[in-house]
């Protein structure tokens with residue numbers, strides 16, 4: 262306030278400002294100068310801390326909002342570009358060349374491996390965040406590296422890097438799987454969902470719409486967009502305006518954002534609504550995974566039930582079926598129509614359910630695990646918490662079936678058997694610790 266007063270008392274005409282010479286005034290001036298210098302230093306310091314800790318230059322979200330840590334490595338140089346080109350080179354000259362985001366994730370790893378196996382060029386991108394045990398992501402990365410897929414370590418919000426990747430390789434397709442997953446974690450760390458599922462998606466589409474030629478995009482939406490729907494099975498024509506979690510809301514927003522980029526820029530975009538995907542190399546935050554860990558450890562497992570002992574069930578879908586769906590969507594994706602950031606004609610915009618079409622109660626999932634693990638679970642029946650879970654999911658898959666012959670073939674019993682085999686070989690009999 263005293264500083265304000267001082268400024269208000271100065272004459273408005275330049276050159277008329279006189280410094281009075283009394284010792285009291287000199288002292289007051291020195292004191293004010295010291296205060297100005299002090300607060301300037303504090304201000305500069307704050308700016309430094311903000312920019313130094315910001316996860317990427319293009320993100321406006323302060324990293325203080327993130328408990329989930331994002332890693333980015335240095336990149337660039339001829340050796341780095343050579344690795345990228347080798348990984349992204351298809352076996353035949355007219356083959357597909359796919360940028361897979363979230364390549365060290367569960368679905369990303371399986372899709373990248375399948376694409377590489379059939380001769381497509383594949384480059385992975387992943388930020389290796391610690392939402393769940395990053396060592397599992399590193400193990401998936403090793404697996405992919407052995408089959409010739411290189412993963413660039415960076416965040417999808419790093420627009421400069423994304424542009425650079427498109428300068429090095431003319432990707433024909435983007436399989437966009439990078440996201441903040443998990444329904445319940447959205448209440449703990451909401452900003453991470455906005456960062457990855459909204460800002461990240463927009464940044465990705467911004468780059469895709471500007472490059473020449475524009476790639477076709479296939480991306481992961483979610484069964485959770487059906488939210489509080491009670492009409493089953495869920496069809497793509499059903500309403501999706503009642504999300505029950507922020508996760509679902511960000512995926513629904515993604516579908517609307519896809520519409521905009523298709524409409525304005527002619528990007529060909531396909532959204533896939535995955536239904537509770539499970540299998541080997543899966544996500545430790547998902548129920549089937551941590552139930553397995555806790556049953557082996559002799560820990561009790563919370564099994565949710567709805568009001569009046571209502572059954573909670575999921576249309577659990579095995580990873581190999583999901584991979585077939587992803588490849589089918591990529592293979593039937595039409596080219597984007599825009600160039601130079603301008604639309605030249607209408608482009609393809611699709612959404613498909615990828616589920617299993619046979620929901621299983623969570624308690625039955627536990628019974629299957631008990632048999633496979635030969636250990637009795639300590640069941641703790643709990644009321645379905647009001648944190649985003651829905652009671653029931655069930656996919657109608659006729660659209661994906663018609664469009665690219667999608668037909669899931671693995672039931673939960675068979676799929677969980679494969680998961681348990683993998684789990685025991687990877688972690689041992691509960692001896693190796695799972696985070």
Ligand SMILES: O=C(O)[C@H]1O[C@H](OP(=O)(O)OP(=O)(O)OC[C@H]2O[C@@H](n3ccc(=O)[nH]c3=O)[C@H](O)[C@@H]2O)[C@H](O)[C@@H](O)[C@H]1O
Pocket residue numbers: 442443444482483484485535536537538546547548549563564565573574575623650
């Ligand atoms: O289809 C999707 O789009 C989503 O699928 C997945 O979500 P969900 O179907 O909720 O899977 P998941 O957490 O494994 O819970 C499975 C069941 O166990 C119940 N459940 C869960 C935890 C618990 O402690 N107890 C319990 O009974 C729970 O009530 C539920 O009935 C993905 O995580 C999500 O990222 C998204 O892809």
